[in-house]
Amino acid sequence: MKKAWPVWVLVVLMVLTVPVYADQTAEEILKAVVKVRSVIPKEARTASTLGTEREGHGVLIDSEGHILTIGYLIVEAETIEVTGPEGKSAAATFVGYDHDTGFGLLRVESALGIAPIQLGQSANLKMGDPILVVGYGGSDSVQAGRVISRREFAGYWEYLVDEAIFTAPPYANFGGAALIGSDGRLIGIGSLFTQIVIQGLGSISSNMFVPIDLLNPILSDLKTLGRSRKASRPWLGINSEEAHGRVFITRTTSDGPAERAGLQPGDLVLAVSGKEVEGLGDFYRKIWATGNAGVDVPLSILRGTRIREITVRSVDRYQFLLMKPRKVT
Numbered sequence: 001m002k003k004a005w006p007v008w009v010l011v012v013l014m015v016l017t018v019p020v021y022a023d024q025t026a027e028e029i030l031k032a033v034v035k036v037r038s039v040i041p042k043e044a045r046t047a048s049t050l051g052t053e054r055e056g057h058g059v060l061i062d063s064e065g066h067i068l069t070i071g072y073l074i075v076e077a078e079t080i081e082v083t084g085p086e087g088k089s090a091a092a093t094f095v096g097y098d099h100d101t102g103f104g105l106l107r108v109e110s111a112l113g114i115a116p117i118q119l120g121q122s123a124n125l126k127m128g129d130p131i132l133v134v135g136y137g138g139s140d141s142v143q144a145g146r147v148i149s150r151r152e153f154a155g156y157w158e159y160l161v162d163e164a165i166f167t168a169p170p171y172a173n174f175g176g177a178a179l180i181g182s183d184g185r186l187i188g189i190g191s192l193f194t195q196i197v198i199q200g201l202g203s204i205s206s207n208m209f210v211p212i213d214l215l216n217p218i219l220s221d222l223k224t225l226g227r228s229r230k231a232s233r234p235w236l237g238i239n240s241e242e243a244h245g246r247v248f249i250t251r252t253t254s255d256g257p258a259e260r261a262g263l264q265p266g267d268l269v270l271a272v273s274g275k276e277v278e279g280l281g282d283f284y285r286k287i288w289a290t291g292n293a294g295v296d297v298p299l300s301i302l303r304g305t306r307i308r309e310i311t312v313r314s315v316d317r318y319q320f321l322l323m324k325p326r327k328v329t
Contacts, residue, residue, distance in 0.1 A: 024115065024117070024118060024184060026184075028114070028115045028117075029117060029134070029180065029184060030134060030138050030139060030141075030142070031084070031085045031114045031115070031138075032059055032060045032114055032115065032116060032117035032178075033057055033058070033059055033117075033134050033135060033136050033141075033177070033178045034057065034058050034059070034060060034067060034082050034083060034084045034112065034114075034136055035055065035056075035057060035058075035082065035083040035136040035137075036055065036056055036057060036058040036067070036069050036073055036074065036080065036081075036082055036092075036106070036176055037053075037054070037055045037080070037081045037082075037083070038053075038054045038055075038073055038074050038077040038078075038079065038080045038081075039052065039053055039077065039078050039079045039080075040052045040053070040054065040076050040077055040078060041076070041078050041322065043322070044076035044321075044322045045076065045253070045320060045321050045322060046072070046075060046076050046321070047076070048254075050072055050075075054072070054073045054074075054077075054175075055073075055175075056069065056070065056073045056173065056174075056175030056176035056177070056190075057069065057135045057136050057173070057175065057176035057177045057178065057190070058073075058082065058106065058176050059117050059176075059178045059186055059189070060108075060112070060114060060115075060116045060117060061116050061117060061119065061186070062116050063116060064107070065107045065108040065109075065111070065112075066095065066105055066106070066107050066223065067082060067092065067105070067106050067107065067108060068103060068104075068105060068186075068189060068215065069103075069104045069105075069106065069175075069176035069189065070102055070103070070104060070175050070176045070189055070190060070191050070210070071097045071098065071099070071102050071103055071104030072102070072104070072175070073104060073175055073176055074094055074097070074104045074106055075097050075104065075321060076321055076322045077094050079091070080092040080093065080094060080106055082106070082108050082112070083136065084112035084113070084114055085112070085113070085114060085138075088112060088113070090108050090109055090110045090112060091108075091109045091110075092106045092107060092108045092109060093106060093107050093109060094106055094226075095107050095222060095223060095226065096221070096222030096223065096225070096226040096227055097222075097226070097227060097318075098218050098222060098227060098228055099159075099227075099232075099233075099235075099317050099318070100228065100233070101161070101210055101214045101215070101218065102159065102161075102189075102191055102210050103189065103210060103214070103215060103218070103222070105219075105222045105223065117178070117185070117186045118184070118185045118186065119185060119186050119212055119215070119216075120181050120183060120185025120186055120187045120212060121185075121187070121212070121213060122163075122165065122181075122187040122188055122211035122212050122213045123211075123213050125147055125150065125165060125181065125187060125211075126147065126150060127147055127148060127149055127150060128146060128147060129146065129147045129181075129182065130144065130145075130146055130182060131144075131145055131146065131147060131167055131179055131180060131181060131182075131187070132144055132145075132179075132180040133145060133167065133171040133174075133177050133178070133179060133180070133190065133207070134177060134178040134180055135171070135173050135177045135178075141173075143169070143171050145167045145168055145169055145171075146167065146168065147165060147166070147167055148166050148167060148168045148196070148198060148204060148206055149166040149196055149198065149206075150163050150164070150165060150166070151163070151164060151166070151196075152164065152281050153166075153194075153208055154242070154279075154280040154281040154284060155192075156239045156240055156241055156250065156280075157239060158235060158236065158238065158240075158284060158287075158317075159284075160281055160284045160285070161208075161210060161211070161214075163211060164208050164209070164210070164211070165179065165187070165188045165208070165209040165210075165211055166194075166196050166206045166207070166208055166209075167179065167206055167207050167209060168204055168205065168206045168207075169205070170193055170205045170206055170207050171190065171207050174190035174191070174192065174193055174207045175190055175191075175192075176189060176190055177189070177190035177207075178190075179209045179212075186212055187209075187211070187212050188209030188210055188211055188212055189209060189210050189212070190207055190209055191207075191208045191209060191210050192207065192208050193205070193206075193207055194206060194207070194208050227318055231292040231293070232292060232293035232316040232317065232318060233287075233288045233292070233293060234287055234288065234290060234291065234292065234293050234294070234295050234297055234314030234315075235257070235293060235314055235315055235316065235317035235320070236256070236257050236258045236263075236287065236297060236312050236314055237252060237253030237256020237257050237258045237259065237315075237320070238251070238252055238253070238256075238258045238263065239251035239252075240269070240280060240283065241280070242279055242280040245278060245279050246268060246269075247268070247269040247277055247279065247280055247283045248266065248267070248268055248269070249263055249264065249265055249266065249267040249268075249269065249301075250265055251265055252264070252265065256315075256320070257312050257313055257314055257315050258312055260313075261310055261311065261312040261313065262310055263299070263301070263310060263312065264303065266303070267301040267302070267303050268301060268302040268303075269283060269299060269300075269301055270300040270301060270302055270307065271299070271300040272286035272287055272290070272297065272298065272299055272300075273286065273289075273290055273297075273298050274298070274300070287314075290314075293314055293315060293316035293317070294313070294314060294315065294316065295314055296311050296312070296313055296314070297311065297312045297313075297314050298310075298311045299311070299312060
């Protein structure tokens with residue numbers, strides 16, 4: 001009996017050989033993924049943690065030249081360069097950044113001669129579904145895989161995605177890479193490499209993708225205002241980690257709200273506004289429930305053997321970063 005090919009092999013063959021796929025050719029889909037390179041000034045707030053030269057991928061999403069990427073590649077950028085098919089490069093301008101989702105938007109200043117990718121829907125994506133991860137570089141930069149989980153992702157930098165997409169095997173150059181669904185449409189943008197625990201399998205190396213469904217509610221605002229028009233969440237300027245359900249402060253941003261209030265690395269967070277903290281995601285939700293950016297956030301922390309009450313005056317993170325000023329109306 002002839003052995004059946006694995007699903008991922010069939011998916012790769014479909015994408016690379018079928019002439020039309022989701023109203024686009026496979027060649028058009030691959031060309032829509034470009035290289036993004038940015039230079040950030042040394043005095044930028046994120047320079048010390050993310051570097052002054054950043055490189056990853058982006059995806060052309062409309063005929064106006066807008067390119068969707070992961071925000072950390074372009075936030076506080078001084079110059080941005082995009083490279084398209086056949087090595088054709090063009091200058092690009094920063095358009096917008098959304099801290100809540102992590103999406104970044106830029107616009108190429110001259111046409112690259114490529115068609116935008118079709119946007120899909122990520123809501124129905126489930127564990128086990130076959131996917132493709134596509135980076136800049138044509139067919140050599142395509143990797144097949146599967147969705148291994150849809151779950152909450154809480155990042156140490158005050159970041160939370162409810163239904164993040166986790167895929168395996170991991171894609172090495174994940175930043176801004178395109179996640180392509182079985183219909184050939186864009187369903188996510190690459191954010192990071194991580195380890196997640198799958199019951200019965202243990203710890204699995206994977207990538208986390210930001211679901212494309214989070215883009216539509218904010219896309220117009222990103223294009224016109226540079227950020228979402230909804231009120232900003234309170235930002236404390238901390239890095240945190242969770243261990244056995246307990247949340248520890250691992251770093252405070254220099255001259256940020258938490259540092260000014262006296263929080264220190266090693267502090268164990270017990271409660272927010274008197275409400276017990278149960279994990280990193282719960283910690284963030286309780287902070288954001290206190291009000292909008294600028295609100296005082298009361299924290300109960302354990303330092304050594306003493307419980308301390310510290311109130312942090314939160315700020316709007318967008319105003320803390322070196323970004324082109326845009327008036328939110």
